[in-house]
Amino acid sequence: MWARAVLLGHRSWMGWHRGFTSKTDPQGSGRVTAEVIEHLERLALVDFGSQEAVARLEKAIAFADRLRAVDTEGVEPMESVLEDRCLYLRSDNVVEGNCVEELLQNAHRVVEEYFVAPPGNISLPKQDEQQPFSHN
Amino acid sequence: MAAPMLRGRCLGRCWALACIDSGSRHGRGAATGFTSSGKRGQSFVAQQPLLTAQKSRKGEHKWAAVVGLEIHAQIASNSKLFSGSQVHFAAPPNSLVSFFDASLPGTLPVLNRRCVEAAVMTGLALNCHINKKSLFDRKHYFYADLPAGYQITQQRLPIAVNGSLAYSVCVGKKWRQVITKTVRIKQIQLEQDSGKSLHDELRSQTLIDLNRAGVGLLEVVLEPDMSCGEEAATAVRELQLILQALGTSQANMAEGQLRVDANISVHHPGEPLGVRTEVKNLNSARFLARAIDYEIQRQINELENGCEILNETRSFDYKLGFMPEPNLPPLLLYDTASLPAGADPQQVINIDRIREQLPELPSETREKLIQQYGILPEHSFALLNEVGLLEFFQNVIKETRAEPKKVTSWVLNIFLGFLKQRNLAVNESPVTPSVLAELLNLLDRKVISSAAAKQVFEELWRSKGKTPSQIVSERKLELMQDEEALERVCHAVMEGHPQVVMDMKRGNPRAINKLIGLVRKVTHNRADPTVIKEILEKQLSS
Numbered sequence: 001m002w003a004r005a006v007l008l009g010h011r012s013w014m015g016w017h018r019g020f021t022s023k024t025d026p027q028g029s030g031r032v033t034a035e036v037i038e039h040l041e042r043l044a045l046v047d048f049g050s051q052e053a054v055a056r057l058e059k060a061i062a063f064a065d066r067l068r069a070v071d072t073e074g075v076e077p078m079e080s081v082l083e084d085r086c087l088y089l090r091s092d093n094v095v096e097g098n099c100v101e102e103l104l105q106n107a108h109r110v111v112e113e114y115f116v117a118p119p120g121n122i123s124l125p126k127q128d129e130q131q132p133f134s135h136n
Numbered sequence: 137m138a139a140p141m142l143r144g145r146c147l148g149r150c151w152a153l154a155c156i157d158s159g160s161r162h163g164r165g166a167a168t169g170f171t172s173s174g175k176r177g178q179s180f181v182a183q184q185p186l187l188t189a190q191k192s193r194k195g196e197h198k199w200a201a202v203v204g205l206e207i208h209a210q211i212a213s214n215s216k217l218f219s220g221s222q223v224h225f226a227a228p229p230n231s232l233v234s235f236f237d238a239s240l241p242g243t244l245p246v247l248n249r250r251c252v253e254a255a256v257m258t259g260l261a262l263n264c265h266i267n268k269k270s271l272f273d274r275k276h277y278f279y280a281d282l283p284a285g286y287q288i289t290q291q292r293l294p295i296a297v298n299g300s301l302a303y304s305v306c307v308g309k310k311w312r313q314v315i316t317k318t319v320r321i322k323q324i325q326l327e328q329d330s331g332k333s334l335h336d337e338l339r340s341q342t343l344i345d346l347n348r349a350g351v352g353l354l355e356v357v358l359e360p361d362m363s364c365g366e367e368a369a370t371a372v373r374e375l376q377l378i379l380q381a382l383g384t385s386q387a388n389m390a391e392g393q394l395r396v397d398a399n400i401s402v403h404h405p406g407e408p409l410g411v412r413t414e415v416k417n418l419n420s421a422r423f424l425a426r427a428i429d430y431e432i433q434r435q436i437n438e439l440e441n442g443c444e445i446l447n448e449t450r451s452f453d454y455k456l457g458f459m460p461e462p463n464l465p466p467l468l469l470y471d472t473a474s475l476p477a478g479a480d481p482q483q484v485i486n487i488d489r490i491r492e493q494l495p496e497l498p499s500e501t502r503e504k505l506i507q508q509y510g511i512l513p514e515h516s517f518a519l520l521n522e523v524g525l526l527e528f529f530q531n532v533i534k535e536t537r538a539e540p541k542k543v544t545s546w547v548l549n550i551f552l553g554f555l556k557q558r559n560l561a562v563n564e565s566p567v568t569p570s571v572l573a574e575l576l577n578l579l580d581r582k583v584i585s586s587a588a589a590k591q592v593f594e595e596l597w598r599s600k601g602k603t604p605s606q607i608v609s610e611r612k613l614e615l616m617q618d619e620e621a622l623e624r625v626c627h628a629v630m631e632g633h634p635q636v637v638m639d640m641k642r643g644n645p646r647a648i649n650k651l652i653g654l655v656r657k658v659t660h661n662r663a664d665p666t667v668i669k670e671i672l673e674k675q676l677s678s
Contacts, residue, residue, distance in 0.1 A: 094222040
């Protein structure tokens, strides 16, 4: 479970982490503060409830940090393997839609012709309010 | 100038040119509290009861407010930004949704050419630099009306940057002085709209309609160059007029085609900027200024009471949810010089061509009106501020010989006044431009007096089908044409009231008015008061 959590949070974490360590810890010792954990949990909706999980996270980050050993001075980052392709422009005509029955077939619950979702976003409780994760 | 037509313009009591006094009472009649329907479940402004500001014993420090805006305008196109489903305001739920809009696996975005053209047009009209290469990104967040879990937008490299929007503010007594202000435009980007959520509190569920999901939006980001609600509202109004003139968006706030989020902070002049708060999803022009001013005042009160301003949106500012959109290559635009030879015209967009085809912008239209008809700047604003009014005005001018100033006065005061009183739009008016033109012709030829013309207008409004000439003859409103008969009447009146004549001779200015009144009564108001006065004076001196 934690491995997937790391993968989920990892890519978006990288950009922020780079900035974070450069400001607070140029050595990159990999210490991850409670504040950062809370942030990650909010974004990736994953529960890092145990010390072990945090330790694994730190190791994973250290592993990924080895990317920095590559010298990329003066090299333009590649955004997409499609960057040399032509972006096709579609004419402004209505050619799709009108398939509400088909679409609703995928839905677990519907009300008239609306999809049904749980109410709003449930915001995560703050760090101190959280129940301790029972680690087995 | 009648007050009702100044809707949407800065009403002079604007604090744009002065700092906000900490001791002054917020005079705009602020809202008593409001909910910003927080996007994504966040509430951004605490609901507070309206606080009356403290007396200035707290110190004479002046406050300055800083307001920035993020405006989302729905692009007027037939189909959506990345799919071929229809864009339409009212339709059965989920009927205008394609597989891509519903985010079914295996679907891919295909960019709509019209939306790109709309973005370029808008960028050019707002003096922006058009980026010949722009990129698409994914902005990730979880919400039920965003089925993909991300919105395709242009965060890193948008299609247009560094523009400006000029708007005019009226200040001074009687709002006569017009000052032009400018707000910088940080960027314009293309992005997808989300679907609509209907919250069903009772059954603890949310109903989702994806008809709006994927509709093309132009996000216009205005730098925090504005300093009060009125300035912000005026800038938004001008942007609305520009978008409507371009045809890139209908920009109707009531229908959700134009949505505004405001970023507001206060500080003491000379000191660094304060903490920003965000007021989101303002969708009424009238409410916009009030909501912003209310938030400004709220922040001032909080700070004066020693509290801190909390920014609850800060956690979302880290831009962590962004990644490049892997399914879309960079968007490349060309100009005449760089256009590749032999390229398929459907597949390339030429910025120069679009610039050549830009329609006339509101500021140009106003300037032309002033030059062509010699009307005042504030009148040109008023003419453009009401849907259809300019066309009405121009149609009247075409068919009448009356002077433009006369036409302006009649259209802006009397005609517009009647419309506003009855809450009608220009196209619902019972009086057509031709009819008004005919009436003004009668007035111009001195067939009727000004007062009589107003009576006729009232009658025209009530009973359709009658022409002005008909009403004039029915009610015998024609001015007396027989000068000699009028002279005889004047003579008779003077003979009948020797006392008043004596007053006149002694130089009493009101005496002549009494005589004029008497003559008018005798002639059943069918004589022009100015002519009567001339005759009386002539007869007196002889």
